[in-house]
Amino acid sequence: MKITPLDIRQKRFETVMRGFARPEVSAYLELIAGEFEEVVKENIALKEELKRTQHKLEQHQERERTLQETMVTAQRISEDLKDAAKKEAEIIIADAEHQAEKIVHGAHQRAWS
Numbered sequence: 160m161k162i163t164p165l166d167i168r169q170k171r172f173e174t175v176m177r178g179f180a181r182p183e184v185s186a187y188l189e190l191i192a193g194e195f196e197e198v199v200k201e202n203i204a205l206k207e208e209l210k211r212t213q214h215k216l217e218q219h220q221e222r223e224r225t226l227q228e229t230m231v232t233a234q235r236i237s238e239d240l241k242d243a244a245k246k247e248a249e250i251i252i253a254d255a256e257h258q259a260e261k262i263v264h265g266a267h268q269r270a271w272s
Contacts, residue, residue, distance in 0.1 A: 164199065167192035 167188055174181070 162195075164192040164196035167195060 170188060172178075172184065
């Protein structure tokens, strides 16, 4: 059973012979109820703050995942570009070597003719 500040304020005790002074008990119960009410309010505020903080954390975690995926994609693209450039350079070099062979072969034919 959860006790609320209102429960504390409304609590009545049976009077017996040689019991406690009613005004003193009432004043103490009112003090406790006030303190308890402050604790409940603080607890509610802290729960709300926790929800906001958890939401922000989730947003940051999602951003981190997105950034990691972006970095991996960028690395793959970079590697693909390097591979493509290397292949293109190899093709250009092979073509240049082929052209050079043609030129040398042509020069040899002219020299022997």
